[in-house]
Structures are given as C-alpha cells and as structure tokens.
Amino acid sequence: MSEARFDPEIMQAATVAQQLAARPEASVFVEANAGSGKTRVLVDRVINLLLAGHKPETILCVTYTKAAAAEMKERLFKRLGDWSVTADAALAEELEKLLGRELKPGEANTARKLFAQALETPGGLKIQTIHAFCENLLRRFPLEAGAPPGFETLDDAAARRALQAARRRVLASLTPDEVNTLIETGGPEAIDTILRWARSNRHDVAAEIERVGGVDALSDQLWPVLDLPAGADPDALKADAVADLPRAGLEAAAHAMCHDGKPTDAKRGEILRQALAATDPGLAFDMVLTFFFTDKGRGKRVAALATKAIADPLPHVITLLESEAERFEAVRDMIGRAAMARASAVALRVADCFVRAYDAELEQARALDFDDLVRLAGLLLAPENPFSGWVGYKLDGMLAHALIDEAQDTAPRQWDMIRGLTTEFFAGEGASELDRTLFVVGDEKQSIYSFQGAEPARFLAEGDHLAASAAAVEQPFERPGLDVSFRSAPEILAAVDQAFAAKIPAPEVKFLAGASAMPFARYQGHRAARSGTPGCVEIWPAVPKPEKLEESSIFDPVDQRARGSSRDVLAQAVAGEIADMIARGDAVWEEKGGKFCQRPVRPADIAILVWRRTGGFFEEVIRQLKVKGVPVAGADRMVLRDQTAVKDLLALGRFAMTSGDDLALAEVLRSPLFDPVDPDLPGIDEQALYDLARTRTDIKRRGTLWNALYTSEDPRFADARIALTAVRDQADKTRLYDLFTGFLNDRTPTGETRWARIYARLGEEARDPLQEFLARALQHERDEGGALASFIARVEGEDTQIKREMSADRDEVQVMTVHASKGLERPVIILPDTTRSPVTGKTDPVFAHPECGLLWSPRKAEDPDVVARLRETATNKQLAEHGRLLYVALTRARDRLIVCGWRQGHGDLGQISEDSWYQQLSDAWTGDTWAEIDTPVNLVVDSCAPGLRFGPAPTALGTADLARTGVSDIPTWAIAPAAAEGGMIRSAAPSSLLADDEHEPAVRSPLADPGGHRFRRGDVIHKLLQTLPDLPPDRRQAAAQRFLSVRADIAEADRAQIITETLGILDHPDFAPLFGPGSRAEVALVGHAPGLPDRTIIRGQVDRLVVTDNEVLIIDYKTNRPPPSEVAAVAKVYLGQMATYRALLRAVHPGKSVRCALLWTDAARLMPLPDAVLDDIFDAGAA
The missing domain is CATH 1.10.486.10 (PCRA; domain 4)
Structure with a gap:
C-alpha cells in the first residue's frame, strides 16, 4: 500500500491553478469542484491584494450566507495573525508558496503588518452577504434609491406578520364570485397557492402591471395568449354549442338507438334524448359530453358511438355523430381555455392586490424585505437611474476589487446589481487608469437554490460576459478550473464521475426537447489529491414493501403511522449499521500536517442526508438511533x-x-x-x-x-x-x-x-x-x-x-436535508431517501408568462399547449436541479458513502421511480470494479439481491482504540456531585410562604360549586372592582352589564348577582375611602423586607391600596361564599399573604401606620386584621 499522503504531482497542479485564481492583477472566473479549496482561494486572493498594496476598505467580498462570511473572516484573520508572529524563514517559505515566486524586499515586513492593518480598517473588512452589502448601500443613498430614510430590514418574524396582514387585506377584497372561481378551480388551497406565487414573483408582477397600464389591461392579454376571442366566456360557449346542435338529425339518431339498437345503444340513446330535452344549456352541454366522451365527459372520445346494429343500416347516423363529436371536442377544449382565462384573471387580481397590500404594510412600517434590498440596490446602480453617475462617483474611491463567492446561487436580479456595481471596472476611465478586478467563483454542479431564484445558466453566461468585458479593455483575465478535491477519497470521486460524466448531452442533442433536464451544461471531472487513503462506496438493495404492516392499536394516536413499512425497516437497518460501525471501530482517515492516519469512527463523523423531511423517514431514523443508544443531534x-x-x-x-x-x-x-x-x-x-x-x-x-x-x-x-x-x-x-x-x-x-x-x-x-x-x-x-x-x-x-445551529463540537450523528448540508463534509455519508421522484403531482400550478403575467392550471390533464410547454420547462428544471442536488450529496463524503432506499407504491415489492437518485446510480454504478456484498438490508430481507461496493471495506480497529485522541482525562472535580444550591435567591408569591400544606381553603361542597365556578366568579368581581371605580357612578351598572354580556360561561342569574354584589360594595358609604382619591388598584409589589424569609424575593399584587399622609391601608378582595364571620376563622394562607404585604409596605413607607383588611364581597363586609394576628402568622404556620 502506498504512503497515505497528498499526491505531490496533483498537489503541484492544484497549487498552480489556485495561484492563477488568486492572481491579484487579473479578473478571474473560477469553476471549482466540490472540495477543491474554494474558500482558501478566496482568502489567498484577498491576501494577495493586500500584499500588492491595495487598501482593505477597497475590497468587497460577497458571500452567500452569514456562516460563509464568518468562516472566510476567521480564516483570513487567523492567517494574518499567525504571520505577525511567525519566524522569518517560515513566513518567507509560506509567502513564496502563496505568490509562486521569490519574495521582493520588504514583502515579509508588509505581510507582518497586514493583521494590524485589517483590524484598524474603518468599518472592518467588507466580507458580507449580498443582502448586507445592499442594505449598507441603501442606507448611504436612500433618497437616490427610493428607499425610506432610516428604514428597517424585516426579519423573518416581521415578514411573516406583514404577509399575514397582506393576506387578510386580500381576503377582505374578494367578491363572492371571485371566491367561487378560486375554490372551483383550485380547491381550498387555491388562494394560498396564488399568494405564495405572488410573494415569490412580487416585483415581476408589479413591473408587468405597470408596463401595460394596470391589472385589467394585463388580464386582457390572457385571451389572445390562450388563442381565444376577446372575453370568451365558458357559459356563453356552452350555450352557443348547444344552440348549434342539429336537433332533427340527433333526435332521429336517439330514437333509432333507443328502439332499434342493442341495450348498449338504448342506454346511450337515452342520454342523448335527455340532453336534447334539457332546457338548461349548461346541463345539456354536459350531457352531450357524457354521450361523446368517457369519464363523464372529461376523457377521450368513446371507442364506438353505436353498435353495428345501428351503424350498418344507418351509416348516416354514425357520420352525424362523429361530426358532432369532433365539434364538441373542439368546443370542450375552447371552454377549458376560457375557464382558465377567467380563473387566471381572478388569480392575477389576487396577485396584484397582494403586492399592493404587502407594499402598503412595508411602507407603513418604513421597512424593506430582502428582495427589496437587492432590487433597489440594482436600480440605484443601473445606468437608467439619473443618480447612478453620482453614486458611482461617491463609490469611486471605496471599491476597487469585488469577490463573489458561491456565484452559482446568485439570482438574476442579484447579477444585475453586481453588473451595475462593477460596470466602471471595464469601461472608460475606470478601466484605463485604475487597477480594478472582479473575481467570481462557483460551480454550476452545485446550484441547488432555484427556489431562491438561482439560475445556473446565468452563472455560465456571466463568465462569458466577464471574459468579453476584460478583453474589450485589454485587462488581464483568467478562467482556471479547480478540479482537484482535497476532501474525498479517490474511490468516492471515481464513483461520482461514473454517475455524472455520461449525463452531459452531446452537441447534436443539446438543444432537443428533454435535454434541458440534464443537470449540467458541462461537467468538470475530479482528481483526488489524497493518495494511499482508500475509501469505499456502497449501494444497498432497496427494501421491498412488506406483505403486511403491523396492525395499529385503537389506543395509538390517530396520526401515528403503522409500523413495519419498508421505510421503517430501512431506518432500523441504517441505525443498526451506524451502531455496529461505532462498536467495531470502523476506520476513517484523519489528516495532520499533510499526512494521513486512521482512527475509529465516532458519531460526529457520520451524517444522514435526506432529500426531504417529509415521508416519515427523517423522524423514524432519529427514533431508531435513540433506541439503539447512538448519540444523535435531532432535526436540523x-x-x-x-x-x-x-x-x-x-x-x-x-x-x-x-x-x-x-x-x-x-x-x-x-x-x-x-x-x-x-x-x-x-x-x-x-x-x-x-x-x-x-x-x-x-x-x-x-x-x-x-x-x-x-x-x-x-x-x-x-x-x-x-x-x-x-x-x-x-x-x-x-x-x-x-x-x-x-x-x-x-x-x-x-x-x-x-x-x-x-x-x-x-x-x-x-x-x-x-x-x-x-x-x-x-x-x-x-x-x-x-x-x-x-x-x-x-x-x-x-x-x-x-x-437549528448544529454544533460540530458535540459528538452526535447528524440527520439533515441535502440542502442544509451545503458546505458540510463528513467521513461517512449515508443517503437513504433516494427512491422517490422529484416530480410529484403537487407541482406549482401557477406559471409566469411574459405577455399575460401568469397562467393558472391546477390540473395537468387540462393543460392547453401553451401551459403544457411551460409545465414541461418547469419539470425539466426540477429534474436538472435534482441531479445537481445528488452531486452535492455525494461529494459531502470523505471516506465512506452509503446509498440505500426503500420501495413504495404499486406492485408486490413496491416501486423505484425511474427518475430517482437510486435508479440513476444503479444504472451507472456497474462494472468489474463493483463487488457484490451482503448488506444490513440482506440480513433483514432474505429475498433482496446483494449490494455492491466499490473500494475496500473499512478496517475495524476494535473497541479498545475508541478513545478520542488529544483529549485529557476528566478531572475529579468535574465529575463530583455539585453542592446543594439551597442558598440561592428564589422568587415566591406571598401565598406560598407558609408550609406546603397551607393552601387556599375549599369553598362549600364540590356539589355546589362545579366546574371551578368560584374561580371565574372571583376573577370577574376582582376585575369589576378594579375598573368600575374609575367611572362615574351613573355609568357603572351599564359598564358592568357590557363586561358580563360576553361571559357565556356565567349564567344570567349569576351575572345579575355579581353586578349587585359589586355595586353594593362601591355604593356602600363605609367603603368610600377605599375607592376615593389616593387609592390605587392592582398595585404590584416586588422586593424583600425584614421579617420575611431570607434570600427570597416576594412578587405579589395588592387588590386595593390607600396611601394617606399618616397611614397605608391594604385591602384584599375575597369572594368566598359564605365568608368567615371572625378573624379566627380566616385561612392562614390569607393571613400570611396580608402579613407579607404589610412587611413590604412598612419598608416602603417607614413612619406610617400600615393596616390590613379583607373585603368579603359576598357579604359586603370589611374585616380589619389586627397586627397581633399578623405578627404571629409565620411562626404559627411554621409550627
């Protein structure tokens, strides 16, 4: 086995490409494969610009996410910080490697100063998301951009509230006929479907409506787009079609079918007879359709309009019926298009109303959302803007070098803004006299955010545009490709190339129908920098559908799925394999200083990537991992x-x-x-x-x-x-x-x-x-x-x-979507959700159209040609992005990649979708290099074919070697039990200071006070005593009646009794001081006072407080029925509550007499509480 290291020759080739990309005097467009060191190139380029003497404040780095911006800043400052203290020889070696040449005198000293220079830059280095840059630009030029000065940027919560408010405005504006049209066309979800589309296309909708002079003018374009006469109405078309029926001939045909034909003819002839007899044109039209077409008139033309018993003796009848069938088929198609035009017109009005309502909400809040930031910044910098020259002049000394990261995810409107920002880089005086550059890096294969407007074709077009712009002014330009992966094992990269290299259309078929579903316009293969570090790729057999699911219990939750499905079996298999690989200590590679060594796998080395969270697997695999005791991070x-x-x-x-x-x-x-x-x-x-x-x-x-x-x-x-x-x-x-x-x-x-x-x-x-x-x-x-x-x-x-922010420091398996995994890498990647089709029946039914704004077609079977073409384009884009999403998923793996899936749908075994990831990889991953293996699925399902593996199986290092390297022993103090925290300060209510068994007393019998009526009654009386004293006496009864009229839980007789009881207290002359000047209701008390338990903060609320020059009177309302007749019968919890209030208010009003009393509302009686009783209450309670 060769030495585990980076291959020197490939590393040298990668270094040359990276140096070319980081060349500071040239504009550069880079296509960078996954794991090829893109972020390092960005940092290298910024450092090269600083070394070349460019000021930090003239450099702008635009990233796609805040996390990417933070990572780039961290890497940049770490390198610059290290250089400030690195030894001379080591610094010179690193700088020569970065620059690809020998150092010039003084360059090492310049490099040492860059850290301080970057830190001292006013406002800091501009490494930010495109939205943050646009926001800063608009705050500097709000009037020129048409933005409200001092605007707020909507966060997600505020945006949701604005959307909900706009939705309410739209719903309030709809007429009953419009609501009926919406529901009949798209069902109960119709309005929200249109609003979602309008939200995503808000600015385009507004621009189209403004271009043609109003929403009505735009709606008028629907009929010609759908090849209809202006204003064609479905009901009128039906009436005309019925009026043009050759009734005499059809009546004769119906009579012949009913009397001379077979039973089938008689049944169909009766339908035709009833259609001709119907007086309602709409009903007659529908019955004629039922006669001529299958599926109650919605399907294809019937195979035979009549049997031979009619056709042979009466051929003219068949000729007439076929002629009418052909006519009605054309009319049916026209009526469908007219209904679509009418529904689309209503949808367009809903979209227009939403745009205006949402804009009004933002205007009222003086706020902009993220789309506004980009749009207004683009308009500000556009040549058509009369202020663009002034803005360019002000920005002239502030921006000389722009770097665009993750450019494949940049939306067209964002590209327009970038072009406006960098136009002067390649024009006139800006190009000839100043050293300005534009750097763009991205990867078409990783463009997966079409739902945010990204278009991979625009990314490639911008590369061509940048090359042409630089050539026009004879500026240096480079277009290197970064194809060397420092991340993945050679076997993984070879499998990725095997899966995708054949997906690129040949030139002769590139522009044929269906070719646009290809995921890439061109494919840049991979080279592995790693050498002697084998990895492996496995594809397990798809789990078949079980013959029978486990029967659920009647006690199970209604939304609980039945157990034992193929999805559940796969979740168990995946969780079991993860537990086993951790127990075995399966080896993964770890790089240290350019050398590789093996160590046992840990939970944090493993990530499970799903296509979508829906379908149940996401939750089930997390549950299975927990059952098996595997640490798992939970949902992302x-x-x-x-x-x-x-x-x-x-x-x-x-x-x-x-x-x-x-x-x-x-x-x-x-x-x-x-x-x-x-x-x-x-x-x-x-x-x-x-x-x-x-x-x-x-x-x-x-x-x-x-x-x-x-x-x-x-x-x-x-x-x-x-x-x-x-x-x-x-x-x-x-x-x-x-x-x-x-x-x-x-x-x-x-x-x-x-x-x-x-x-x-x-x-x-x-x-x-x-x-x-x-x-x-x-x-x-x-x-x-x-x-x-x-x-x-x-x-x-x-x-x-x-x-959720998923911490990389916690040793847990991560389960997330492929979209969320962008930028992540793990030694072991498992892809289980691979057998579903990306093209579901629930695709967006609203299609943007350049001439009429939109076309709304919820049912694919009813698409006219113009909509069918739009739907095919949308489907192809969806399939293409699904392929790019697979590329992202596969390239997250460093050492081991496992692909698996489950069958579902029709058939005994279930189905695997033809356009699924699993089918694509099964077709591509074949050949002698793929060896058959037994997989965890084979251990559960005997009938499955074996799996396949490319590359050697991971080495099991054993459980004895599972300790994490570089982790010291836990000190004794860290595992010792913590001391009791009895001395901490606690918060308590006044009623809780007595012993635990001193609770609020029971009142009457439960039989006499069902359903907690006492609590409701007491709350109502408290509320009335709080608010009514502020009203003139003559208005109190009416106010109380209004207040109680909405309390359906209180009987009418009880309401009258409550009002009588409350007003009896307020009108009682003895109680007048309680509600007169100097009195306050519901006074909050928070604090501590002498005589109360130590280290306790009291939080309470006094029902009524009267403060005079000499005394303080505390009143608490009690609604017990019947009330106690003497102080000795008062519950201790009440006495403790009042004693606590007294202690707090004595501390607030030293020198004043503080008295307490209970006001029993049932008897309209004020019961003073003697100080002697309150003085002993805590001691008595403790005893």
Missing part, C-alpha cells in the same frame, strides 16, 4: 409549535389562562415537567391520571380536573398542585418571560430543575426549541405587550421552520 430544522417541549409549555400557558381546560392540564401532568429524573421515584403515570380524572365528576358531571387535583391527597400530585397554583396566580401578574423561566428554573421537591427533567426525558435537543420559545416570549413582550393569550395564539398559529 423545526416548526416551533410541533416540538414536544414547546407543546408542554403551550399546554402550561393554556392552563394558566383557563384552569378548567382539562386537556391542557392533563398534557402538563403527563409531561416531563412533573416527571422526576430518578426513575425510582414515583411519577404521574397514565393510571394515576385516569384515577384523578374519575374523581373530577359530580352529579352534574361538570367538575374539572383542576378541582380534582386541588383536593387530591395522592402524594404524586403534590408538586403539581403547588407549582400550578403558583403559575395560575402569577399568569396575569408576571411578565411573560418570567412566568415561563421562573417555572423552568424552580427547584422541584426531588432537587432538580424542570429544565433537567425535560432533558432527562427528551434529550439535549430540547434546549434549542425551548430557548427559541423563551426568545419569542421576550420579543412578544417588546412588540405586542406580552399578553399570555395572544402569545400562545401566535406560537400555535405559526408554521414557519426555524433553523
């Missing part, structure tokens, strides 16, 4: 409301708002929030919850689960009763963020926080969704006021995906 993207931990907090929030929500409370009780980490401690299992639920019912069956929990003596519910009481009490008094973080941070009776309980059940991947949930709570407080109800509704109503 998430919908916040669908995350289990977030669902638990949403249920907690719903309970806090409405304690009578039994489902929410049940969800909370069965969640990890009340499940001890120690499995030996009792938790709330299903049986305990069922038993609790049975105790909630009374004779009227209106009891709530909260009533049952509150009175339960089961010790398993003690923690929940105390914690949920506090949450319920704090829900309308505590900040949203504090409500949830306080609950999660509180120590439970078993010692751990609720964070720890969640992680114990759900794993560390629960951290990201919980932190995002809490961040949303903070944002909601800032932007929307922080109401709990609106926050819960906002989170539950959003289905936007959130990207």
